[in-house]
Amino acid sequence: MKTARITMVQALNRAIDEAMAQDEGVILLGEDVGDRQGGGVFKISSGLSTKYGDHRVRATPISEQAIVGACVGAALAGFRPIAEIMLMNFLTVAMDQIVNHAAKLRFMSGGQTHVPLVIRTTTGVGVGFGGQHSDMLEAWFAHVPGLTIVTPSNAADAQGLMKAAIACNDPVIFIENILCYGLQSEDPGPGHLVPLGKAAVARAGDDCTVVTYGRTVLDALAVAETLAGEGISIEVIDLRTIAPYDRETVTASVARTGRAVVLHEAVRAYGTGAEIAANLSADLFGTLKAPVQRIGGAFSAVPMASALEQAWIPTKPGIADAVRATLNWST
Amino acid sequence: MDRDTLLDIYTRTMRVARSDEKFRSLLMTGKLATMYYTYRGQELVTAAMMAALQPDDYLVTTYRGQHDQIAKGVPLEPLYAEIFGKATGTCKGKGGSMHITHPDSGVMVTTGVVGSGLPIANGLALASQNRGDQRVTVACFGDGATNIGAFHEALNMAQLWKLPVIFFCQNNRYGEHTAFADHTKVDSIVTRAAAYGMAGVSVDGNDAEAMYAAAKEAVDRARSGGGPTLIEAMCYRMMGHFFGADFSYMPAEHLAEMAAADPLPRLRALMLDHQFAQDELDRIVADIDAQIDAAVAFAIASPVPGPEEIRKDVFEQEVAA
Numbered sequence: 070m071k072t073a074r075i076t077m078v079q080a081l082n083r084a085i086d087e088a089m090a091q092d093e094g095v096i097l098l099g100e101d102v103g104d105r106q107g108g109g110v111f112k113i114s115s116g117l118s119t120k121y122g123d124h125r126v127r128a129t130p131i132s133e134q135a136i137v138g139a140c141v142g143a144a145l146a147g148f149r150p151i152a153e154i155m156l157m158n159f160l161t162v163a164m165d166q167i168v169n170h171a172a173k174l175r176f177m178s179g180g181q182t183h184v185p186l187v188i189r190t191t192t193g194v195g196v197g198f199g200g201q202h203s204d205m206l207e208a209w210f211a212h213v214p215g216l217t218i219v220t221p222s223n224a225a226d227a228q229g230l231m232k233a234a235i236a237c238n239d240p241v242i243f244i245e246n247i248l249c250y251g252l253q254s255e256d257p258g259p260g261h262l263v264p265l266g267k268a269a270v271a272r273a274g275d276d277c278t279v280v281t282y283g284r285t286v287l288d289a290l291a292v293a294e295t296l297a298g299e300g301i302s303i304e305v306i307d308l309r310t311i312a313p314y315d316r317e318t319v320t321a322s323v324a325r326t327g328r329a330v331v332l333h334e335a336v337r338a339y340g341t342g343a344e345i346a347a348n349l350s351a352d353l354f355g356t357l358k359a360p361v362q363r364i365g366g367a368f369s370a371v372p373m374a375s376a377l378e379q380a381w382i383p384t385k386p387g388i389a390d391a392v393r394a395t396l397n398w399s400t
Numbered sequence: 401m402d403r404d405t406l407l408d409i410y411t412r413t414m415r416v417a418r419s420d421e422k423f424r425s426l427l428m429t430g431k432l433a434t435m436y437y438t439y440r441g442q443e444l445v446t447a448a449m450m451a452a453l454q455p456d457d458y459l460v461t462t463y464r465g466q467h468d469q470i471a472k473g474v475p476l477e478p479l480y481a482e483i484f485g486k487a488t489g490t491c492k493g494k495g496g497s498m499h500i501t502h503p504d505s506g507v508m509v510t511t512g513v514v515g516s517g518l519p520i521a522n523g524l525a526l527a528s529q530n531r532g533d534q535r536v537t538v539a540c541f542g543d544g545a546t547n548i549g550a551f552h553e554a555l556n557m558a559q560l561w562k563l564p565v566i567f568f569c570q571n572n573r574y575g576e577h578t579a580f581a582d583h584t585k586v587d588s589i590v591t592r593a594a595a596y597g598m599a600g601v602s603v604d605g606n607d608a609e610a611m612y613a614a615a616k617e618a619v620d621r622a623r624s625g626g627g628p629t630l631i632e633a634m635c636y637r638m639m640g641h642f643f644g645a646d647f648s649y650m651p652a653e654h655l656a657e658m659a660a661a662d663p664l665p666r667l668r669a670l671m672l673d674h675q676f677a678q679d680e681l682d683r684i685v686a687d688i689d690a691q692i693d694a695a696v697a698f699a700i701a702s703p704v705p706g707p708e709e710i711r712k713d714v715f716e717q718e719v720a721a
Contacts, residue, residue: 096530124530130560135519135553142523142537145508146458148530150523165550169513170520178501179492180713182508214714238716 073256077224077249080257081113081189084231085151087259089121092149095235096125098136099153099189103128110155111191111250133159137166137188144184145174149235157192157244158201171240172215186240187231193247193284194334194382200370205283205335210242211312211344217265218311220244222286224254226309229263237265244311246284246334268315270322274304277328277392280319280345282308285332285383292388303392311341319345320352327358328395332383337365359398362391401609403674405451409608410671411684412447416467417664418688419476422696423466423483427643431700434483436497437464441638444663445570445605446471449538449633452615453506458524458537460509460517463498464637468540469510474502476695486702493705494713515545518554518567525558525565525622536622537565542637544575546589555596555630562627566618569630570605572637577649593630605633606663608670636661 075083088095097117101110106128108115118126129136133154140150154160160167167188175183194203210216219234219241221227227245234241271286272293279289286307293303304322308314323329329349331342346361367381420440426432439446442464450459450471461468469479474490482489483497490502498512508524511517521539528535545551546569558565569589573580586592593600599621603614611633618629636658640647650658671681711719 093530096526127526127561130553130556132553132557134550135522135557138516138519138550138554139523139526139557142460142508142520142525143527144523145520146524146527148523148527165513165516166519170509170511170516174501174509175715176713177491177495177499178713179490179494181491181501181503183716214719217715 074253075224075228075256077221077227077245077252078112080224080228080254081231081245082115082117083259084228084235085114086117086120088149088232088235089117089125094148095151096127096143096148097151097153098127098129098140100129100131100155102126102153109153113189114153133163134166137163137171140186141166141171141174141184144186145182149185151187151189151235154188154190156202157190157206158204160188160190160206167210167216167240168213172213175239176215183238184240185238187234187243188240189243189245191245191247194366194371194378195248197373197375197378199373203371205244205333205366207242207244207311207335208339208341211341215239217241217313218244219265219309220246220283220311221309222249222271222283222307224252225257225261226263226269228257229261230265230309232262233265241265244283249284263309266310266313266315268318269307269309270304270318271307272303272305274302274326276302276326277330277395278304278306278319278322278326279330279332279388279392280306280308281332282311283334285334288383288385288388289332292385292392295385296389296392301392301396314345316348320349323349324353324356327356329357330362330364330388330391330395332364332388334382335365336368337363338368340365359395362395364388364391401612405612406608406671406674407676409444409447409451409612410667410681412451412471413443413663413667414685415688416443416447416470418685418692419466419470422692424643426696432484434485434497436643437641438639438643439464439467441636441658441663442467442570442572444608444667445611445633445635446540448608448611449568449615452612452619453536453538455506457506457535458521459507459540460511460521460524460537461507461540462510462514462517462542462545463512464542465500465510465540466497469500469502469505469507472507473505474500474507475505476691477698478502480695480699481702484699484702485704486699487705488698488702492709494709515541515548515550517541518545519550521565522554522558522563525563526561528564529561534623535564536619538568539565540568540570542575543569543571543573543580543589544578544583545569546592547583555592555598555628558628559596559598562625564622564625565628566622567628567630569632570635571632572635573654574637574641576641588632590630590632598628598630600630600632602632602634605635606661606666608667635663638662
């Protein structure tokens with residue numbers, strides 16, 4: 070019998086649908102999210118306004134501050150809102166609500182209020198969207214105490230992480246990579262939950278650990294397969310929650326392999342990889358067999374032309390070279 | 401206006417006014433050192449607005465918001481303790497005067513960022529609309545907040561969804577150090593309500609009866625499903641932007657106009673017109689002063705928060721040491 074498959078789009082839709090069925094307080098606000106607007110630009114909310122009503126699935130004006138602000142307010146009143154901000158670059162328009170309010174109100178109120186809010190957003194390099202529609206800005210948010218940043222690399226995790234994000238009593242930035250929407254997983258079935266803050270070992274190995282998240286998990290797995298042919302055994306860790314990240318799992322893996330490559334699609338400079346590399350150096354200074362390698366996007370705006378885009382983004386040969394560099398390191 | 405309502409407004413006004421005086425004296429004598437945004441001149445506008453609300457209605461206000469919080473009903477002891485940065489404060493000393501929060505009194509957010517409270521007020525109102533709980537949300541802000549994008553986004557969305565929210569602009573004629581005419585081309589803020597298809601009213605905020613009537617009408621509209629209202633309450637900020645700030649930039653004629661419009665003597669005269677006795681009014685103020693003295697003593701005697709508080713309330717789960 071053929072195993073049932075599910076795409077990331079279907080997985081996200083199902084997770085939100087399940088949460089809305091279970092809790093009247095789960096509401097969805099965003100541009101074009103209603104069925105009269107086509108059920109969302111990427112169809113994540115397809116069918117939900119018809120099923121739960123326009124009062125729970127609210128198609129909004131193009132007003133990111135008002136969208137996130139309204140979700141903050143509803144969250145303070147006990148709701149569990151989901152804000153869809155169409156593209157990650159548009160989060161910059163709502164930074165005040167995210168950084169000064171969603172992230173801080175629990176602390177500044179001395180715990181009297183809290184903000185159970187999920188901000189869903191899409192981004193990704195590789196489809197020619199250029200400088201204002203492609204950025205991975207997770208490091209901006211990871212730097213703000215109070216925010217949890219999540220990104221799935223496969224459909225099953227997307228469903229389970231979304232369920233966990235909606236259940237979380239604090240604000241979660243949920244990053245979806247546009248190139249991952251069509252990925253298929255074996256259907257995890259209803260009620261699937263992936264806890265926040267727990268990394269997954271996407272592939273076990275012994276010689277070098279590649280720590281990554283989101284779409285580049287696929288690259289890391291492909292490289293691991295290639296290098297296995299050369300007798301190199303790579304462990305791939307999919308963080309799933311970027312911040313606060315699962316330091317225990319990452320440290321334990323690198324303590325065993327003695328080598329690490331930290332990989333992300335976001336600009337390498339000042340990226341989350343720097344935090345992870347610094348922690349590894351501090352935790353495992355005497356154990357590391359090579360300096361931690363960091364791979365990320367180039368230090369420019371994301372270019373549009375495909376040739377430039379491919380030169381900008383981390384590549385599989387580049388990842389393989391970084392792994393080999395850790396293996397060939399000699400002092 | 402009935403005598404009970406008038407007395408309620410007077411009591412709220414004096415609780416605000418005596419608190420402001422106390423805070424300024426504490427700051428002046430060095431007993432308190434904190435950022436403090438005085439609301440001298442804005443006591444009555446907020447008292448009349450809050451008198452039109454129920455205790456469980458929601459309020460979102462700004463750093464210049466102690467008058468709103470006190471008028472809404474935040475108890476004085478935890479409020480004073482918060483401003484002193486004490487562990488017994490509303491926010492355990494982690495918020496301070498700019499971030500007073502007290503959900504039991506409906507005070508859900510006090511923001512230090514101009515204009516940010518308006519979108520959040522929409523969300524509180526949206527929650528009430530979906531729940532059908534009949535609550536009304538009031539967002540307080542000044543004239544200076546009406547030129548930031550959040551104001552326009554919030555008003556459009558509120559009217560689009562007919563949210564039970566009141567945008568309560570206390571037009572105190574200055575945005576920080578800049579006079580109204582130097583930051584806004586239209587003559588009054590309320591003209592902007594029409595741009596969003598919203599009900600709007602401009603009122604002399606220092607006229608207790610007119611201010612209360614405007615507040616009541618907006619509250620009734622919101623509670624009955626009629627949607628939002630923009631209220632522009634004309635008033636004056638009778639001192640500088642923050643306590644101790646220079647305000648010599650205010651022209652002499654503005655200062656004179658402001659002094660003539662002082663809401664406190666005007667309200668006192670109105671009370672006497674309504675046959676309230678001098679000694680009855682004095683007793684109310686004496687009672688308030690006693691409550692304030694108790695609140696100050698409580699705040700001063702309270703412990704400061706421990707350093708472990710830095711790890712608490714960042715997330716639901718305490719951050720590891």
